[in-house]
Amino acid sequence: MTPRSLAVFASTLLLCVSVASAAAQVDEARIARADPAEWLTYGRDYAETHYSPLSDITTANVGQLRPAWSWTLPKTGARPEATPLVVDGVIYATGPYSYVFALDARTGELLWHWDPGIPEEEQGGPSVCCGNVNRGVAVFGDKVYVGVLDGRLVALDRATGIVRWAVQTTPRDSDYSITQAPRVVAGNVIIGNSGAEFGVRGYVSAYDAETGELSWRWHTVPGNPALGFENEAMRRAAETWSGEWWVVGGGGTVWDALAYDPRLGLLYVGTGNGAPWSRDQRSPGGGDNLYLASIVALRAETGEYVWHYQNTPGDDWDYTAVQPMMLLDLTIEGRQRAVVVQAPKNGFFYVIDRINGEFISASAFADEVTWASGVDPETGRPIETPEARYGMNGRGAWLSPGPGGAANWRPFAWNPQTQLVYLPMQNNQSWYEMVQVNYRQGQRNLGVARGADVVRPDPPPLRGPAGALKAWDPVANREVWRFETDGQNGGALSTGGGLVFWGSRNRIVALDAAAGRLLWEAPVGDQPSTPVTYELDGRQYVTIMGGNAPPSVHTFVLP
Ligand code: CA
Numbered sequence: 001m002t003p004r005s006l007a008v009f010a011s012t013l014l015l016c017v018s019v020a021s022a023a024a025q026v027d028e029a030r031i032a033r034a035d036p037a038e039w040l041t042y043g044r045d046y047a048e049t050h051y052s053p054l055s056d057i058t059t060a061n062v063g064q065l066r067p068a069w070s071w072t073l074p075k076t077g078a079r080p081e082a083t084p085l086v087v088d089g090v091i092y093a094t095g096p097y098s099y100v101f102a103l104d105a106r107t108g109e110l111l112w113h114w115d116p117g118i119p120e121e122e123q124g125g126p127s128v129c130c131g132n133v134n135r136g137v138a139v140f141g142d143k144v145y146v147g148v149l150d151g152r153l154v155a156l157d158r159a160t161g162i163v164r165w166a167v168q169t170t171p172r173d174s175d176y177s178i179t180q181a182p183r184v185v186a187g188n189v190i191i192g193n194s195g196a197e198f199g200v201r202g203y204v205s206a207y208d209a210e211t212g213e214l215s216w217r218w219h220t221v222p223g224n225p226a227l228g229f230e231n232e233a234m235r236r237a238a239e240t241w242s243g244e245w246w247v248v249g250g251g252g253t254v255w256d257a258l259a260y261d262p263r264l265g266l267l268y269v270g271t272g273n274g275a276p277w278s279r280d281q282r283s284p285g286g287g288d289n290l291y292l293a294s295i296v297a298l299r300a301e302t303g304e305y306v307w308h309y310q311n312t313p314g315d316d317w318d319y320t321a322v323q324p325m326m327l328l329d330l331t332i333e334g335r336q337r338a339v340v341v342q343a344p345k346n347g348f349f350y351v352i353d354r355i356n357g358e359f360i361s362a363s364a365f366a367d368e369v370t371w372a373s374g375v376d377p378e379t380g381r382p383i384e385t386p387e388a389r390y391g392m393n394g395r396g397a398w399l400s401p402g403p404g405g406a407a408n409w410r411p412f413a414w415n416p417q418t419q420l421v422y423l424p425m426q427n428n429q430s431w432y433e434m435v436q437v438n439y440r441q442g443q444r445n446l447g448v449a450r451g452a453d454v455v456r457p458d459p460p461p462l463r464g465p466a467g468a469l470k471a472w473d474p475v476a477n478r479e480v481w482r483f484e485t486d487g488q489n490g491g492a493l494s495t496g497g498g499l500v501f502w503g504s505r506n507r508i509v510a511l512d513a514a515a516g517r518l519l520w521e522a523p524v525g526d527q528p529s530t531p532v533t534y535e536l537d538g539r540q541y542v543t544i545m546g547g548n549a550p551p552s553v554h555t556f557v558l559p
Contacts, residue, residue, distance in 0.1 A: 026087060026139050028185070032262055036496075037535040039086040042136060042181045043411065044532070046260040047327035050083075050413035052533045055496035056540040061558060062499055062510045062520045068541060068557040069108035073550045075099040075115065079527035080545035081409055082136035083181065083491065084553070086534040087158075091543065094134040095551055098148040098178075102161060105543075106536055108555060112161030118149045126150050126177040127442055129197040135256065135409065136181035138189060140209050145189050147178035153191050153207055165212035169193065175200050175441060178255075185260045185267055186300040188215045192254025196275040199445040202252035204269050206303055216303030220252035220271045220291050221245075233305035237290035241283045248282065248439050251275030252292045256322040256409050259340065260300060261354060267300040268340055268354065270322040274315045277403070278447030280391030281437045288313040293321045295342060295352060307357030312346050313381060316389060317371060317432060318403035319346040324411045326421070327354055330475050332361075341474050343412065343423050345405025346382070348375055351474055363477045366406035367427050367464025371399045391434040396449070398459050402430025411491035411530050413500065418513050420480055421472040422492040422500045427464035431456040469502050471516055481516035483509075490544070491530025501542055503528030508544050508554070524554045 024030075026040060034045045036053040043050050057065065078096035085092045090111060091103040101113040118132070119125035125132075126149050138145040143155045143164055151170030156163060169191055170176035175198035182191045188206035196202065202220040207213065219230060222238040224246040229235040241250070257270035271294045274282050283289050293312035298305060312319040321344040330337050332351070340354040347366035352359060359380030372382035387397040400406075410424040433449040433456070444450075465484040469492060473480050483502075490503025500511045503524070508531055510520040525547025533542045543555045 024088065025141060027141070028262070039084070039532045039534055040139065041085070041183060042083050042138070043259070043326065046185070046262060048257075048259045048324060049326050050411045050492060050530070051415055051494045053496040054533050054535055054540045056535070057495065057499065057542065057558060058497040059499060059512050059519060062497070064558055065510070065520055065522070065542065065556045066559060067522070068555045070552050070554045071103055071108040071110065072552040073099065073101070076550040077120070078132040079548050080529040080551040081133040081179070082545060083411060083530040084532050084543055084545065085137060085139050086532060087139050089536055091553070092137050092139055092144050093545065093553065094136050094146060096134070097132045098134050098146060100137060100144065100146050100156060100161070102144070103553065105534060105541065108553065114156055114161045114163070116148045116150070116152070116154070127175050127195070127198055128177050129194065133179050135179060138182040138184050140184040140189070143209070145182045145184070147180050147182055147191050149177050149179070151176050151178055151193065153182065153189060153212070155212060167207060167212045167214070169205055180255050183258045183260065184209050186265070190258055190267065192269070194253050194255040196249070196251035196253045196272050197444050197446060198442065199248035199275045199439060200251070200253060201246070201249040202254055202272055204254040218298055218303040218305070220254060220296070221250035221289070231305065240288040240290045242285040242287055243283055245283050248437065248445055249275050250282065250289070250292075254322065257325045257342070259325045259327050261327055264355060265300050266297045266306060266354070268325055268327070269296045269298060270320070270325055270342065270344070271296060272320040272322050273318040276437045276445050276447035277316065277318050278391050278434045278437070279314050279316045280434060281447030286314060289315065293319055293344070295321060295325060295340060297354070297357060309350070309352045309357045309359060309380065311342070311344055311348065311350055316391060317346070317399065320344065320405070323405070323407045323409070326412065326414055328414060328474060332475055339474070341421065343407045343425065345401060345407065346371070347401045347406035348382070349423070349472060349474070349477060351477060361477045365423060365425055365470060365472065365479070366401055368400050368462055369406070370429070390432040396431055396433030396456060398429055398457070399432050400427070400429035400462060402428045404428050410489065413492040413494040415494040415500070415513050417496070417498065418471070419473065419475070420513065421474050422494055422502070422513070423470045423472050424467070424489050424492055424502065425470055426467045426489070427462055429459060429462050431459070469500070469504070469511070483511055483516050483518070488527045490528040493531040493533060495533055501531040501533070501544070503530060503544055503546060506546070508542070508546070522554070522556065525552060
């Protein structure tokens with residue numbers, strides 16, 4: 001070996017050693033410990049609280065936050081919806097068309113990127129209802145996991161971005177797609193899918209994190225009974241359906257929220273709307289249509305059904321229950337309760353016992369809810385208004401919320417100091433009128449009249465702002481304060497510095513967590529995503545993605 005090659009060899013060896021020591025294993029114990037300096041999983045912790053104890057940035061000094069660095073994605077075509085992860089000084093996130101990238105969290109320097117090369121829909125790419133978006137990655141062991149728009153789950157090498165394994169989780173050339181961020185629990189990568197607007201049968205899958213082998217799969221709705229049921233939960237669910245629901249698939253896709261309680265060994269799954277939207281087209285004669293629009297608890301290791309709570313029985317309105325869930329421990333009426341809370345599309349904030357699925361409370365968080373007048377405190381079932389069942393009535397109706405929902409993919413955040421949930425919400429309404437479905441793959445099969453040419457009366461006035469961040473007391477189940485906006489907002493982050501950061505319209509804002517006062521704001525581009533915070537070299541950083549064409553990653557720090 002020449003002296004020069006020896007020197008190169010030695011420096012390569014040194015590099016290997018430093019990379020290896022920096023990139024310590026990410027295992028479940030490390031995720032459960034949730035070091036405040038890092039952001040190891042989508043909600044920062046398995047409970048999905050989007051809360052960081054970091055407290056260097058406070059209500060007193062947040063006004064001095066200034067840009068540290070920004071990086072612009074070389075990829076356009078969708079708004080950013082990712083919550084970045086921060087592990088061992090590296091930011092891992094995604095952009096349009098399932099594009100994955102790793103940045104140095106100190107400088108914003110690109111370390112590697114991986115583009116799966118998904119074509120646009122017009123060029124043969126996947127059919128998507130709501131944008132070629134992606135909500136981020138999971139990091140576990142020495143790999144980064146991403147759900148790709150074409151239905152693949154891909155494991156990338158954490159250090160290089162090279163593909164380690166890839167599995168097709170959906171039938172090829174089907175109407176399934178993936179926009180969800182995976183989670184890793186009990187040694188498996190959990191991934192669901194999207195596609196209920198076109199007509200698919202929803203399910204969630206678990207793949208061995210090391211090998212990519214399928215560990216278990218749980219369907220959210222029953223298939224054709226003539227083919228037999230996969231399990232007892234499907235047999236019971238089939239009793240709540242009628243007609244030939246399996247032709248259009250039934251829906252119930254798991255396209256966003258997951259949460260995990262390691263102590264109980266339970267994985268919480270939010271399920272989507274019915275396919276078609278109209279229940280009369282899907283299940284003539286009615287029925288609750290289990291397990292649509294439900295929170296379902298599964299045994300994390302096996303995927304076995306444990307309990308469910310259906311927040312919209314017999315969904316008729318695209319009222320998914322895939323919206324973010326978080327696991328909280330609260331004292332309610334003098335009792336310690338382990339709960340799961342959710343603010344789904346249907347406009348009600350739910351508090352459910354996460355051990356057994358018992359209904360605790362629900363109240364409207366949208367300023368106007370017209371499909372139901374409330375939720376029965378005894379049964380936990382919605383009290384539907386007379387105009388709500390537009391199909392059974394044979395009469396169209398303006399109802400709020402609309403299919404965009406009173407909440408959607410935007411994460412809410414918890415703060416243990418204020419005991420408040422910070423909930424990005426929106427007020428909207430839609431005209432619901434049943435039309436005949438002639439099912440065809442590759443087209444929307446809604447059973448509801450859509451589009452500009454539909455003849456309908458003028459919409460009634462709608463109460464409340466277009467959007468707001470609401471501070472919500474989950475014990476009393478009521479609003480404490482609100483910060484109103486007029487446009488497309490993102491997700492929330494709360495911190496130990498008494499702050500709430502929120503992607504709002506075309507900026508990031510910092511609010512006082514106790515009172516909702518605006519303390520700081522900075523432009524980040526339209527349709528911002530969800531902020532995260534981390535600490536490196538004793539300095540606290542705040543990062544958010546924003547902008548549409550193309551998106552950028554913006555990072556802020558104190559001087
Ligand atoms: Ca939907």
